[in-house]
Amino acid sequence: MGVSRLDVLYRKLLLTKLFIQGWGKPDDLKRIFELRKIVGDREKCKELVPKDYPVFIDKVEDQSDCKIHNGYFISPLEHIVPGILPSESVKARFQFIVPKKWRKHKPVCIHLAGTGDHFFWKRRTLMARPMIKEAGMASLLLENPYYILLIREIVK
Incomplete structure (x- = not known):
């Protein structure tokens, strides 16, 4: 066709x-x-997606009020429908921000990036860190796939 x-x-x-x-x-x-x-x-x-799906942690930063886990995973869609994703979207990068003292039920908020949110800084600083202080809630920040390429171009 x-x-x-x-x-x-x-x-x-x-x-x-x-x-x-x-x-x-x-x-x-x-x-x-x-x-x-x-x-x-x-x-x-x-x-x-199996319950033991592999997630890789590259770096853990110990902050005064939390730990920041930087990592990635291969999109399950790449295994389910191989070749459907553009190469930039196969590896999903994230930051998992966990309070030092987590509450009993361990709540987590997932933050997806909005337009113009090129990295984790804005969501981490303006949303995730205040949520830790106010509610003891962890945050998972998922990176938009093409933005890492944009940042690499800016740094060059």
Whole structure:
């Protein structure tokens, strides 16, 4: 199946550079729709990622009020639907910020990055650290996949 004429026309009309190489291969879209059927079934979905899925910790920083664990994991989607993700999205980087004294139920808040949130600093400083002080709550900060490339380019 070739490139859609509508897709080519739409890309010419775009003022931004988003999706300039199309929306993906038709076979990949079919694989995603097949995955939706599995994810839509709660029982099948529970079995997609094993409970002992590997997570790697690169560095642990000991702060006055918390410990900051820097790490990564390979996206489970890479194992479930191989080759569907762009290479930048295969390795998911995160910071796990844990209070020195955790409460009985060990609450954790997951912070996803918003537009323009290029690294962990803003969420760690403005949200995670205050949550530790106010509620004794840990935070998991997930990095947006392409931002690490942006930071590397800025540092060069």
